[in-house]
Amino acid sequence: MKTENFIEMRNVWFSYRRNGEAVNGISFNVKKGEIFGFLGPNGAGKTTTIRLISTIFKPDKGDLNVFGLDSTRNGLEIRKNIGVVLQRESYEYNMSVFSNMWVYGVMRGIKAEELKKRIKYLLRKLNLWNKKSHKMSDLSQGQRRRVQIARELLHIPKLLILDEPTIGLDPIGKRWLLDYFKKLAKSGTTIFYTTHILNEAEYLCDRIAIINHGKIVKIGRSEDLKRSIEKKKFFEVEVNSNQDKLVEILKSYNIRIESRNGKAIAISSNNIDDVISALNKFKSSAHNSIERISSRHVSLEDMFIELLGDEHE
Amino acid sequence: MNMNRLNRLLNLIYRDLRIQFTISTVAWTLLSPIAFIFFTGMMMGALVQSVSINGQSVTYLAFLIPGIIAEQVLSGGLMAGWTVVADRREGDLEQILSMPFTRLDYIAAMLISMILFTLMYVSVVVVLASAISAINISLMAVLMMLVYLVAGTLIFGSIMLMIVTISRSYTAINIAGAFIASILIFASSVYYPINANTPVVLSYIAYSNPLTYIVNGIRQAFFGGLDPTSLFVMGLLVLLSFAIMTVVTLFYERSKTLL
Numbered sequence: 427m428k429t430e431n432f433i434e435m436r437n438v439w440f441s442y443r444r445n446g447e448a449v450n451g452i453s454f455n456v457k458k459g460e461i462f463g464f465l466g467p468n469g470a471g472k473t474t475t476i477r478l479i480s481t482i483f484k485p486d487k488g489d490l491n492v493f494g495l496d497s498t499r500n501g502l503e504i505r506k507n508i509g510v511v512l513q514r515e516s517y518e519y520n521m522s523v524f525s526n527m528w529v530y531g532v533m534r535g536i537k538a539e540e541l542k543k544r545i546k547y548l549l550r551k552l553n554l555w556n557k558k559s560h561k562m563s564d565l566s567q568g569q570r571r572r573v574q575i576a577r578e579l580l581h582i583p584k585l586l587i588l589d590e591p592t593i594g595l596d597p598i599g600k601r602w603l604l605d606y607f608k609k610l611a612k613s614g615t616t617i618f619y620t621t622h623i624l625n626e627a628e629y630l631c632d633r634i635a636i637i638n639h640g641k642i643v644k645i646g647r648s649e650d651l652k653r654s655i656e657k658k659k660f661f662e663v664e665v666n667s668n669q670d671k672l673v674e675i676l677k678s679y680n681i682r683i684e685s686r687n688g689k690a691i692a693i694s695s696n697n698i699d700d701v702i703s704a705l706n707k708f709k710s711s712a713h714n715s716i717e718r719i720s721s722r723h724v725s726l727e728d729m730f731i732e733l734l735g736d737e738h739e
Numbered sequence: 740m741n742m743n744r745l746n747r748l749l750n751l752i753y754r755d756l757r758i759q760f761t762i763s764t765v766a767w768t769l770l771s772p773i774a775f776i777f778f779t780g781m782m783m784g785a786l787v788q789s790v791s792i793n794g795q796s797v798t799y800l801a802f803l804i805p806g807i808i809a810e811q812v813l814s815g816g817l818m819a820g821w822t823v824v825a826d827r828r829e830g831d832l833e834q835i836l837s838m839p840f841t842r843l844d845y846i847a848a849m850l851i852s853m854i855l856f857t858l859m860y861v862s863v864v865v866v867l868a869s870a871i872s873a874i875n876i877s878l879m880a881v882l883m884m885l886v887y888l889v890a891g892t893l894i895f896g897s898i899m900l901m902i903v904t905i906s907r908s909y910t911a912i913n914i915a916g917a918f919i920a921s922i923l924i925f926a927s928s929v930y931y932p933i934n935a936n937t938p939v940v941l942s943y944i945a946y947s948n949p950l951t952y953i954v955n956g957i958r959q960a961f962f963g964g965l966d967p968t969s970l971f972v973m974g975l976l977v978l979l980s981f982a983i984m985t986v987v988t989l990f991y992e993r994s995k996t997l998l
Contacts, residue, residue: 442996480837483996502839510837514830518758529757533750533838 816895
């Protein structure tokens with residue numbers, strides 16, 4: 427595998443017969459060894475893209491190469507070297523953790539001795555060795571997810587594809603998993619990571635593509651993407667009363683209301699003077715008081731909302 | 740078949756059997772023919788003293804045994820379809836297709852697993868029936884029965900695989916499966932002979948039903964042996980099974996989404 431790009435998509439299209447276009451001419455590359463984040467709201471085309479990369483589906487149009495191989499003609503060869511952690515867990519409820527791993531290892535054609543070693547190694551790495559005899563149905567969702575990940579690492583894949591793997595996990599479980607993916611990438615595994623949770627992508631990924639309605643709307647390093655909207659300033663204003671009045675004044679100055687949460691109103695604007703003027707006007711009208719103003723850093727979430735927010739509404 | 744494909748098939752068959760051959764499945768598989776032979780055989784046997792096959796008069800139980808075997812061949816085929824539905828619902832199908840297997844590997848392994856499953860059930864029926872002296876079975880009869888078993892599972896399995904691909908609703912598939920099964924079973928010679936007393940319309944339906952030929956073929960194997968007519972019918976069933984399986988395979992290979 428000499429190619430530098432593990433995934434190369436060039437103007438790829440795919441549609442479902444019943445539901446119409448799912449992927450509309452997307453193009454991107456994933457480099458060997460990187461963690462590539464694929465972000466988008468629900469129904470944006472993330473899972474379809476995974477199905478295309480894992481060669482379950484063939485593109486209607488366009489070129490898709492994985493490991494430098496044409497996906498339409500080399501599906502079997504490509505699938506030997508990938509692990510796919512799907513959103514649906516697909517495990518056998520009544521079998522033990524070890525047996526589940528064993529069946530998948532046999533399906534992958536791993537010899538018995540090697541398989542025993544790999545299962546032991548992976549279950550230990552993923553803190554599951556003490557659960558090896560437990561039935562899958564007796565595990566927590568986070569533990570089951572870790573078994574699913576361990577299962578997809580049995581054959582030491584060169585490319586690991588993860589479809590929203592942290593859904594349903596608690597914050598500690600999430601962070602543990604993200605750190606494990608980081609370690610995995612350091613050891614040489616390329617990771618294609620889809621999510622709609624932006625701080626995960628920000629924490630984990632080297633580069634990020636944002637997809638919406640089957641189209642890539644932005645692609646780049648997380649920092650670069652944030653910088654593209656950095657001229658915009660973000661504030662949080664807290665007032666005890668007359669929030670509606672404040673919102674009305676802010677809107678009259680073309681200041682964007684990002685969110686409202688109780689007393690707090692999150693706003694953004696390119697012009698800081700407008701913000702000061704609007705707040706002064708609010709203060710002077712009927713002696714309103716402002717409890718607190720704070721500015722905050724641009725997050726990937728801000729950029730996401732900036733790009734997709736209006737469309738979503 | 741190259742080694743790679745053979746390995747892939749064996750690996751998938753291992754998965755199917757490992758998942759489906761649980762202690763409870765085996766227990767029910769052993770209990771079910773015992774109950775069937777006992778209840779249906781005894782109850783109906785009390786009503787129908789004897790039935791004529793190829794001019795021989797045999798007990799109703801002896802008449803019924805090939806019917807029970809053929810019915811299980813049909814059930815094995817239907818089970819292949821339901822297993823695909825379960826695999827699709829649980830996400831197993833998508834997971835398997837993301838591994839180094841083709842769609843053909845998947846359906847071939849599924850059908851072979853069902854043949855093995857049916858074989859287990861049929862073995863119990865045959866051993867039990869022989870033990871209570873309902874039938875005397877020869878090696879030729881076993882070989883003929885195996886051909887019918889394989890051809891029948893492929894025919895009914897393929898039909899069911901087609902239905903589950905076309906229909907997306909779990910309930911619709913269940914109802915369709917039960918409906919087709921009851922038509923095939925009752926419009927055939929599983930429980931009663933098709934003869935001059937059978938209404939004409941029903942006899943037409945029965946003779947267009949592959950299950951009739953499978954039941955009659957197994958009865959012929961037990962009570963007559965191999966003759967040119969049964970050899971011809973057997974050949975036709977084998978051809979039909981491969982034709983249907985080819986159509987289903989092409990359908991699966993060309994299906995755009997399948998999941």
